[in-house]
Amino acid sequence: MGTRSHDVLRDLRAKITTGKIPPGSHLTERDLCAEYGVSRTPIRSALRKLADEGLVVISPHRGVFVAEWTNADAAEVMSIRALLESHAAGLAARNRSESQIETLNQLCDRMEVLVDEQPDGYRAEVAELNHELHLLILEAAASPRLFNIVKDLALAPLMSGSFQYYSHAQLHRSLQDHRLVADAITKGDELRARVLMEGHLRNAYAALTSR
Structure with missing residues (x-):
């Protein structure tokens, strides 16, 4: 392209x-x-x-x-993501490289700076960085089939723009979730990475549907 x-x-x-x-x-x-x-x-x-x-x-x-999506569509996508991306996070904790750990933490840093400083259009930029973070975790899982199955789900309508609907508190909680997932992956804790990623995605869906 x-x-x-x-x-x-x-x-x-x-x-x-x-x-x-x-x-x-x-x-x-x-x-x-x-x-x-x-x-x-x-x-x-x-x-x-x-x-x-x-x-x-x-x-x-x-x-x-x-595309026109219903809440039922969003619920189905998030349920699939919670199942597959939690598995990916566990694999990432086992298979990640040092450079991937560094990039993962840099993405967390950049999102936190944006939310703290709130420049014009910061929520759209946070959404893009969030997508990069989730793709990076999929890549770190080192499972090509899993990557190909899940990679586009994060861009599904309602999900990819969800940061636009978050309260400031919900936005901060989402970034805290990222930090916890990144920490579990960095420390190679597969079980904690899986549990935290599933919780993060279910929190994201709850925030979206509460508006």
Whole structure:
């Protein structure tokens, strides 16, 4: 994917997951080309990727629409994530490298600084760093099949934009969860890493559905 396609993808993903582009919205190539000042090629590439992630639906003869998800859909995704990512966290505690531990803790640092300083758009940036953290733990698990099964679930609608709905206290608790999971992985404590990751994801779903 080229640089322009990546930029368009990143911006559209952020707008969809934060609700700036609501579920059910019709996305047209012509309007997007005008908005981003690019040709149809990077727009089409970005839309295909968003479709792969489940954020948009490409309907023959109708066009592209932002996916509409129900609370039942979100509950199903979070239940699967809690099961599989907790297993991944346990494997990560066993298989992680020193460089992965370092990066994991750096991601925690960056999110904490953002939440403390609260610059413009910080919640969207925290959401991106959160996704990086969960992907890193999947990579550290050293299980390619598990990675391929789970990697896109964190980008599911309602889940990937959940930080937009957190209270400040819920946001801090989520970052504390990250620290605890990172500590368990760093110390090679498989059982604690599994339990903490499952609890973290179930807390995230509870925060989302409490709004």
